[in-house]
Amino acid sequence: MRYLCVISYDGTNYAGYQVQPNKVTIQSTIEQALKMIHKGKSVLITASGRTDARVHAVGQTFHFDTTLTIPIENWKRALNALLPDDILVKEVKQVADDFHARYDVTAKTYRYLVFNQREHDPFQRNYNYHVRGKLDIEAMQKACEYLIGEHDFSAFCAAKAGVKGSKVREIYHASCEKEEGKIVFTFTGNGFLYNMVRIIVGTILEIGTGRYPAEKLKRIIDSKQRAEAGKTVPPQGLYLSKVHYQSDFH
Amino acid sequence: MRYLCVISYDGTNYAGYQVQPNKVTIQSTIEQALKMIHKGKSVLITASGRTDARVHAVGQTFHFDTTLTIPIENWKRALNALLPDDILVKEVKQVADDFHARYDVTAKTYRYLVFNQREHDPFQRNYNYHVRGKLDIEAMQKACEYLIGEHDFSAFCAAKAGVKGSKVREIYHASCEKEEGKIVFTFTGNGFLYNMVRIIVGTILEIGTGRYPAEKLKRIIDSKQRAEAGKTVPPQGLYLSKVHYQSDFH
Incomplete structure (x- = not known):
């Protein structure tokens, strides 16, 4: 199943959105939380695009795929419980398997x-x-x-x-x-x-x-x-x- | 001459107000700026009282003594130019020599x-x-x-x-x-x-x-x-x- 998330973040303490070796980024932080939910299995997320270091978001999006059967309303709670408080998941919704958070941006x-x-x-x-x-x-x-x-x-x-x-x-x-x-x-x-x-x-x-x-x-x-x-x-x-x-x- | 300053600060990145060994505090940061203005001579400041780590201020006060004859309107500009942007000097005024920023608090x-x-x-x-x-x-x-x-x-x-x-x-x-x-x-x-x-x-x-x-x-x-x-x-x-x-x- 593919889920689309809408997130806000205060970019102050991050080296930008995209994963970089030895740096804490928005992407690495979210993937860390998803990995915990998936009991140690890595989950990649695909965002609408990157943001630079110190840039903020109030409506960034990403999708990810999972085989876990968690009720939709629990995804948001589980993610927010694991994420630091400068990242907030505002919305999680199921999307079609061929939906793409970057390619489908209008x-x-x-x-x-x-x-x-x-x-x-x-x-x-x-x-x-x-x-x-x-x-x-x-x-x-x-x-x-x-x-x-x-x-x-x-x-x-x-x-x-x-x-x-x-x-x-x-x-x-x-x-x-x-x-x-x-x-x-x-x-x-x-x-x-x-x-x-x-x-x-x-x-x-x-x-x-x-x-x-x-x-x-x-x-x-x-x-x-x-x-x-x-x-x-x-x-x-x-x-x-x-x-x-x-x-x-x- | 004795000056009284009114300051605001975002306490997020400070280990509180008071000077502590090896920690960046509001007091040590301001004393550093005053030391630069006094060409390397240390200047102690006396605040109305301490604030703890991560506590903020929008109207903290302190006094200091100086022999420099800088026009009053330049003190604020000089301090703000040297201070990091999470500390703002809002007001500098000359006070009586026996004024005390802590003891005189009502x-x-x-x-x-x-x-x-x-x-x-x-x-x-x-x-x-x-x-x-x-x-x-x-x-x-x-x-x-x-x-x-x-x-x-x-x-x-x-x-x-x-x-x-x-x-x-x-x-x-x-x-x-x-x-x-x-x-x-x-x-x-x-x-x-x-x-x-x-x-x-x-x-x-x-x-x-x-x-x-x-x-x-x-x-x-x-x-x-x-x-x-x-x-x-x-x-x-x-x-x-x-x-x-x-x-x-x-």
Whole structure:
């Protein structure tokens, strides 16, 4: 039987999502818990995709296969009992045997939180990016609009990414909202290149400070040159918010 | 010249407030920053009192003496530039030479945060205490009222505390409020015994679950026996909220 899990995690203390030798990752921690439930037998999990060190998730997904006949409502309880409290299983559901947590993704939503006050907040340091200066929210909103649609996002892909394939992705939604001292960026698209959200936010923030006009964003997309875009903002502001599937599965 | 500082800190990564050999504490971190400002000369700081490992502060105070003639507005900037971002200096002011951050305290306010939802929140684990079950807020509010006034709080003092002096303290304010899935306890008093707030909250929570009636709190105070009170709730829900001085100083 194949199960799909929806999880939240605070990425602060993890070396990212994917298993790496001698490092504690989200994947290795969950596989450890599943191994205990399976009395020592290893179980591999397949996520919708990776997240980097210190990046958070409130709606990451993964699937796994099992021959155990545990009632569906007990899976969530068993996993949460074994997982550390910076990972929470929010939902477990049975899916078709050919469902795939990565290949079947139709879209993903990411959020990026900027803490925009003069003084930083010691309790927020791992959960957003602190930007001290005044930001022009309207200019940033306008810049977001240029992202919507199908574009070659080469300018917003980490140089070291080594992605051989197409860098064309479609963005369905891109917005930027002010919420009590915070600025919340939200992006939904059919796929994101390595570091794409963090480079987009870094670029839009340069528009927010007034360094560039909003229209500059369109010119940067067209240039397809990483050097034209802004810096990569730090990981702790980034949240994988939701992984979308066809409604049959999720 | 003597300066008084008001600071916030996230206590998660510290072995408490007070300097201890080979441990990173709030005090040692601040003294390190002051030493850099004083070009290698050690500067001792005197706080309003200690906080335990993992306990937070949003209004801790300390004083220090210096012969440096830095303009007052630069002290805060210099300290914040050198401190890690889980400690924030909120205010620096010059005080009289005989002002004392501990001896001159007239009252302290502590808050304790309980996260009261069925599922824990992975992003909140270091910032409150998760209590799953339903809590009777009215019974807990009633229990808080028994604390107000001057009492011998021996029943609410950690056994290992070894305080030889009087265990009589006066509580000016004690309350318990519900705020979107959280329960916030607030206590103001002229002084608090070791672990007193955490034992009081542990006891009131047993009233909240319905294990004891609210009146039991009065009987526990009167007993003066630690064994009669509830368990000590964990440190990460506790915040030193404000240190009160005579208005001349602060």
